Amino acid sequence: LDDLLTDKTKLVCVNQVSNALGVVNPIKTIIEKAHAKGAWVLIDAAQSAPHTVIDVQAMDCDFLVFSGHKMYGPTGIGILYGKEDILNELPPFHGGGEMIKDVTMEVSTYACLPFKFEAGTPDIAGIIGLGAAVGFINSIGMQTIHDYEKELVDYTIQRLSEFDEVEIYAKDAEHSGAVSFNLKFDGVHSSDVGMILDKKGIAVRTGHHCAQPIMHHFNIPGTVRASFAVYNTKEEIDTFIEGLKTAIRMLG
Structure with a gap:
């Protein structure tokens, strides 16, 4: 990051x-380094918003988005969050009601926040x-969800570590919501593992997860990603491990 950041960074x-590895990035450090160069910071929180407590003021990010x-x-x-002074500075990207x-024939002036960015009929x-989803999460408590899911992730890494045939990516890093791995057999694609698990009624995501550069870094076409939500259980993880044993027997 220090090599990439320059005075030209905006x-x-x-x-x-x-989302590809489940690894938690050192966001506060990244933001501090970017701000020191005068750059704005946009945080993609799509993979963190369902799994961990987010405080944009403590984080001091300029923008934060999630789906x-x-x-x-x-x-x-x-959701798009932005600091008020920056949002006031930015022009709208879309026109509409x-x-x-x-509005006159010569010029238009825009409404105040947040309306100038919400053109036309919204997705009511x-x-x-x-809103209902946020209410559901709040009814449980984000910290409760985070702590419970951390148990699931740690347990999954522990169980996957039992197999010499399994490569866990970023195994020693902090994870949130997902674990990414592959079988070490030559010629075995992550999709092969996914198809066998699917036949066992186990849903995983396979492929490059819309993150091909990180796959190029590891020199692999993709990974198997096991991801978790508050409704998952350790018993389901044990079922997943039994399915993985079948995949190891069939593909090894």
């Missing part, structure tokens, strides 16, 4: 938690659904 975009579909909400809806203050059903 915006640093980074995920708080990697609804990873936090029990509908698809196509999400509700986002104007005054999506907003209601996202």
Whole structure:
């Protein structure tokens, strides 16, 4: 990061938690280093918002975004947080109803926040659904969810570590919500493992997870990602491990 940041850097975009590996990034340090160069910071919290407590003021990020579909909400809806002074400085990117203050044939002036960024009829059903999802999370408590899911992730890494045939990526790093791995057999693709687990009724994500550069770094086409939510159990993880044993026997 120190090599990439220069006085020309205007915006640093980074995920708080990697959706590909489940690794928690040192966000506060990244923000401090970027701010020292005069750059704004946008945090992609899609993979962290459902799993951990977020405090944008303590974080001191300039923008933070996340989607609804990873936090029990509908698809196509999400949140953009931005510091008020920066949002006031930025022009709207889209035109439509509700986002104007005054329009003449010569000039337009825009409404105040947040309306100038919310042109046209909003996604009313999506907003209601996202609100219900946030209510569900708050009814349990984000810290409770975080602590419970951490138990699941730690237990999964512990169980996966039992197998010499399994490569766990970033094994010793802090994880949140997901663990990424592969079998060490030559010619075995992550999708092969995923298909066998699917036949056992176990849902995992396989492939490059929309993060091909990190896969190129590891010189692999993709990984198997086991991800967790508050409704998962250790018994389900044991079932997943039994399915993985079958995959090891079949593919080894």
